Amino acid sequence: xxxxxxxxxxxxxxxxxxxxxxxxxxxxxxxxxxxxxxxxxxxxxxxxxxxxxxxxxxxxxxxxxxxxxxxxxxxxxxxxxxxxxxxxxxxxxxxxxxxxxxxxxxxxxxxxxxxxxxxxxxxxxxxxxxxxxxxxxxxxxxxxxxxxxxxxxxxxxxxxxxxxxxxxxxxxxxxxxxxxxxxxxxxxxxxxxxxxxxxxxxxxxxxxxxxxxxxxxxxxxxxxxxxxxxxxxxxxxxxxxxxxxxxxxxxxxxxxxxxxxxxxxxxxxxxxxxxxxxxxxxxxxxxxxxxxxxxxxxxxxxxxxxxxxxxxxxxxxxxxxxxxxxxxxxxxxxxxxxxxxxxxxxxxxxxxxxxxxxxxxx
Numbered sequence: 001x002x003x004x005x006x007x008x009x010x011x012x013x014x015x016x017x018x019x020x021x022x023x024x025x026x027x028x029x030x031x032x033x034x035x036x037x038x039x040x041x042x043x044x045x046x047x048x049x050x051x052x053x054x055x056x057x058x059x060x061x062x063x064x065x066x067x068x069x070x071x072x073x074x075x076x077x078x079x080x081x082x083x084x085x086x087x088x089x090x091x092x093x094x095x096x097x098x099x100x101x102x103x104x105x106x107x108x109x110x111x112x113x114x115x116x117x118x119x120x121x122x123x124x125x126x127x128x129x130x131x132x133x134x135x136x137x138x139x140x141x142x143x144x145x146x147x148x149x150x151x152x153x154x155x156x157x158x159x160x161x162x163x164x165x166x167x168x169x170x171x172x173x174x175x176x177x178x179x180x181x182x183x184x185x186x187x188x189x190x191x192x193x194x195x196x197x198x199x200x201x202x203x204x205x206x207x208x209x210x211x212x213x214x215x216x217x218x219x220x221x222x223x224x225x226x227x228x229x230x231x232x233x234x235x236x237x238x239x240x241x242x243x244x245x246x247x248x249x250x251x252x253x254x255x256x257x258x259x260x261x262x263x264x265x266x267x268x269x270x271x272x273x274x275x276x277x278x279x280x281x282x283x284x285x286x287x288x289x290x291x292x293x294x295x296x297x298x299x300x301x302x303x304x305x306x307x308x309x310x311x312x313x314x315x316x317x318x319x320x321x322x323x324x325x326x327x328x329x330x331x332x333x334x335x336x337x338x339x340x341x342x343x344x345x346x347x348x349x350x351x352x353x354x355x356x357x358x359x360x361x362x
Contacts, residue, residue: 016028034320036224045146053113056109063075070086084099085258096119097238145194158177166184177210182198189237190228190231190235233326236359242328249281251277259273293351301345321361322360
C-alpha cells in the first residue's frame with residue numbers, strides 16, 4: 001500500500017487526480033496541468049511535497065562526513081544558507097541530488113528525493129566512517145512549496161520574520177499562522193520564485209487553510225506533480241531518474257558548478273571527475289528545442305542529419321509558455337554545442353531541433 005501525506009484527504013476533497021508516485025499516493029493534477037502551470041508562472045500555487053525526505057546530520061563529525069560524500073563545498077556554507085549538491089558514489093555516479101541546510105557547524109538538514117529516501121539513508125549510513133550523528137526525520141516533517149511571483153505576498157501575511165531578508169537559497173525559522181518552529185526557505189523547483197515551508201504533520205490543516213485564505217485575493221490554487229514537472233523542465237532543472245542517475249557524473253550532467261575541487265576536499269569520485277574535467281567527457285546534458293510541431297518524450301532517440309543516433313531524450317514536453325516541444329537529453333560530444341542542428345525521432349519521423357542551453361522560459 002502506498003504512503004499518504006497529511007494532506008491526502010484535502011487533495012481528494014478538492015478533486016485531485018491521485019496517482020502512485022515514489023511509493024506515495026500523490027496529486028498529479030487538479031484543474032489541469034497547463035492551467036496549474038500558468039497559475040504558478042503568473043501568480044501563486046501550492047505544492048504538497050511532504051513525500052520528500054529529510055535527514056539530520058549532527059555532531060562534531062557532521063562537516064567532515066558531508067564534505068566527503070557530497071560534490072559541493074560544505075565550507076562555503078554559513079548559518080542560514082542552503083546549498084544544492086549531489087550525493088556521490090565512489091565511482092562519481094550520482095546517488096541523488098539534494099539540498100543541504102546549515103544550522104550551525106555541527107548541525108545540517110539534508111532534503112532528498114522521495115524515491116531515494118531508503119537508498120540515500122543506506123548510502124550515508126554505510127559511508128559514515130566519521131560516526132556523525134544521523135537522524136531520518138522524513139516521517140516527522142510535512143512540507144509545502146508556495147511558488148510564483150505572488151508567493152511572498154501571501155506568506156508575508158502569515159509569518160513573523162521578514163521574508164525580504166531571506167535571500168535566494170537561504171532560510172529562517174519562525175512562526176507561520178501561529179505555529180512556531182517552521183522552517184521557511186527561499187527555494188523551489190519551478191524557476192518562478194517562492195518559498196518552501198517545513199513543519200510537523202499535526203499542524204498541516206492549520207497551515208494549509210491559512211495559506212489558502214491568505215492567497216484568495218491572488219487566485220491561489222493547489223498544484224499537482226504534473227505541473228511541477230513541466231515547470232521544472234521549462235526552467236531547465238534536472239530530475240533524478242531522468243537527467244541524473246547512479247552512472248552519470250555531475251560533470252556529464254552539467255553540474256560542474258556544484259562540484260568543487262578544493263584542496264582539502266577528498267570527496268567520493270573525485271579522481272574520476274578530475275580526469276573528466278581535464279580530458280573531457282563523451283556525452284553532455286543539453287537542452288533541445290523542436291523547430292517543427294511535435295512533443296519529445298523520454299527515451300526518444302536524438303539523431304544527426306544522416307539519421308545516426310547521437311543521443312537520447314531524458315525528459316520532454318510541450319512548453320505551456322512557449323508552445324513548442326522542449327526536452328533535455330544527453331548528446332555525444334561534439335554534437336552537444338549550442339546551436340547545433342539535430343533531429344528527434346518521434347514515431348519514425350525525424351523532427352528538426354536545435355541544441356540550446358537548458359532553461360526554456362523566455
